[in-house]
Amino acid sequence: MSNNSKESNFVPYVSASRSLPELTVTAIILGIILAVIFGAANAYLGLLIGLTVSASIPAAVISMAILRGVFRRNSILENNIVQTMTTAGEAIGAGAVFTLPALFLWKVPVSQGLIMFIVLTGGFLGVFMMVPLRQLLIVREHETLPYPEGTACAEVLKSGEEGGTSAKLIGIGLAIGGVVKALGDGFKLFKTEVETGISHFKNAVVGLDAFPSLLGVGYIIGPRVAGEMLGGGLLAWVVLIPAISFFGSGSAHAIFPADVPISKLDAWGIWDSYIRYIGAGAVATGGLITLVKTIPTLVGSAIATIKGVQANRGQLKAGSLRTEKDMPAKYVWIGILLIILIIAFTPFTDVGIIGAIAIAVFGFLFVTVASRIVGVVGSSSSPVSGMTIATLLIVTLIYKATGFTGMNGMVAALTVAAIVCTALAVAGDVSQDLKTGYIVGGTPWKQQVAMMIGVVASASVIGFILILMNKAYVMGSPALPAPKAALMKILAEGVLGSDLPWTLIFIGAAIAITLEFFGLNSLVVAVGIYLPVHTSAPIMFGGFVRYFVERSAKTKEERKLRVDRGTLFASGLIAGESLIGVVIAILIAAGVSIPDAAKSASNLLPFILFLILAGLLWFVSNKGKNQNV
Known part of the structure; x- marks a missing residue:
């Protein structure tokens, strides 16, 4: 009962007895706008590199600047509602782009209605399934589950006086990122891809996409992760591609899956015909390894959750105070049941009763454990990819056993995985948001409603964005690799569909296992193998900037100030380029x-412009010395 005593002593920033403006029309409108903007930005980023970034802190900063600077409103709870809705857009973007582009790769007719249905059902399930867990995970275990992103966002909201300066950093970054993207890929004043071969080293290529967003991503994820991703890129483009070129140079026959001899392929041709399958095998194995490594945590989380429910039976109901009121439980369970029934019998999809049951089982299982895991390691380290891969593989095997194969079976299996993936992404983010609300004194049911509004807002446009992106850039092309979705396509085909170059996939799996023995993050390196080195190189530049910024700081406080300033500016770079990419x-x-x-x-x-941009990021970060963020 120690958690109970700790909970009773906790006093939120805004006490339960105070009633500030919260779920207002102004907050809802601003939240919808930011949910759409950051949803679009994360969709573009996910299609480009298979990663997304958190939108909660940038959204909180922008919200404070607008609500205070423009509308002269001073309610921390309104700001909390805005950032809650914005993270819904981020989560919907992630859930969609990690799975649904596989439909475009299969040339399946895709409608906005189909995409909206999939992400809406997944998003609503993520919110509904998290509601019964709030009292246990957020309240009862407040002292043991820190929810790092949620706690950090709460600190930003509490120190709201810094909103003006911080918002300027995001705004400047947004403008610069947008202008560079417009001049490079819009007006085509200069090419945005730098590439060069290596003398006397046939088909060995290094390159760099001079994208502001990739520089920003590298800064945010830091030098270690960025370095591992670049390591994967160099392994592919400076080791594997030249090796394949060398050993295949004397062959006059095409070697499957290529349809021309290796001797006639350049570096890009070898990457497209061979490396992508090796990379896919490595990514799949890396995702499963990540999931296996978290099995003790998964099992422990499930056991702890069950024990927590049993120990607190009868005490997990919503209290009478404003800060204790969740959405009514009966509406939550009715909502979950209705969604599962709709999925089972809807004409939009063909997953059937088996698929609907799988969504209910895997959704609730993974949402429960994922909500606890993100409380410890944060949303960015949650094994969403591994859980989605596991869902896809299990469902495809069930479909195959029941005779549901071919293209219809693959599309149905992908649909199940997409709904579960979206539910996991939304549940992880809503967990962080509810932690923020608990600390600042938000009203839980209002946050839960706000999350659902954000889900609807982002789901309404995500299909439009995906269809546009495919029409403009083509899914699966070097301009828009959609790595996670391409992996889902290959896995579904491997179990239910066409023949695959399994030797290449197994080579990738073996590489991932070997990387784990080297102590590296196999999933991160695998993504680097799958993507062109041109993508991971600029990310490494951002990691270098972050490294030198941290090393030059004399104190821990100064380092935090500098990194925070750089993170806000980098978030602006990402959003600016991504939005202009959608406009183009x-x-x-x-x-x-x-x-x-x-x-x-x-x-x-x-290259010079990119270096100037990196120097500007370093300069902005270092302005944090002895100043407020």
């Missing part, structure tokens, strides 16, 4: 003439 896609889809080639073919110009 809209223009292309509308038939607006976009130049085919860059007016300047120089490698030097984009």
Whole structure:
């Protein structure tokens, strides 16, 4: 009962007896706008590199700046509602782009209605399934589950006086990222890809996509993760591609899966025909390894949750205080039941009763354990990929055993995985948001309603964005690799569909296992193998900037100030480029003439511009010395 005593002594920033503006029309409108913006930005980023970034702190900062600076409103609870809705957009974007682009890769007719149905049902399940867990995980275990992103966001909200300066950093980064993207990929004043071969080293290539968003991502994830990703890229482009080129140079026959001899393939041709399958095997294995490594945590989380429910039986109901009121339980369980029934019998999908049951079982199982895991390690370290891969593999095997195969079976299995993936992403984010609300004194049911509004807002446009992106850039192309979704496609095909180059996939799996013995994060390195090295190189530049910023700080407090400033500016770079990328896609889809080639073919110009951008990120970060963020 020690947790109970700790809980009773906790006093939120806004006490339960106070009633501040919270779920207001202004907060809802602003939250919808930011949910759509950050949902679109994360969709673009996920399609580009298979990673997304947290939107809660940038959203909280922007919310404070607008509500205080424009509307002269000073309610921390309104700001909390806005960031809650924004993270819904981020989660919907992640759940969609990690799975649904596989439909485009299969050339399956995809409608906005289908995409909206999938992400809406997944998003609502993520919210509903987390509601019964709030009292146990957020309240009863407040002292033992820190929920790092949620706690950090609460601190930003509490120190709200810094909103103006911080919002300027995001705004400046957004403008710069957008302008660079527009000039490079819109007006084509210069090419955005730098590439060079290595003398006397056939088909060994190094390159760099001079994208502000990738620089920002590298800064946020830090030098270690960025370095492991670049290591994967170098392994593919400086080791595997030249090796395949060398050993296949004397062959006059095409070797499956390529349809031309290796001797006639350049580096990009070898990457497309062989490396992507090796990378897919490595990513799948890395995801499963991540899941296996967390099995003790998964089992421990499930056991702890069951014990917690039993120990607190009768005490987990919503209390009478404002800060204790969740959505009514009967509506939550009715909502879950209705969604599962709709999924089972809807004409939108063909998952059937088996698929609906799988969604209910895996959804609740993984949401329960994932909500506890993110409380310890944070949302960015949650094994969502591994749990989605496990769901897809199990469901495809069940479908195969019941005779549901071919393209229809693959699409149905992917749909199940997409709904579960979206539910996991939303549940992880709503867990962090409810932690923020618990600390600042928010009203739980209002946050839960706000999350659902954010889900609807983002789900309404995510299909439009995916269809536009495919039309403008083509899913699976070097411009838009959609790595996680391409992996889902390969796995479904491997179990239910066409023949695959299993030897290449097994080579990738063996590489991932070997990397684990080296003490590396196999999933991160595997993503680097799968993506062109041109993508991981600029991420490493961002990691370098973060490294030097941290090393130059004299105290822990100074280091935090600098990193926080850089993170906000980097978030702006990501959002600015991503949004202009969506705008360019809209223009292309509308038939607006976009130049085919860059007016300047120089490698030097984009590289210099990228270095200037990296220097600017370093300068902005170091302005944090002895100043408030």
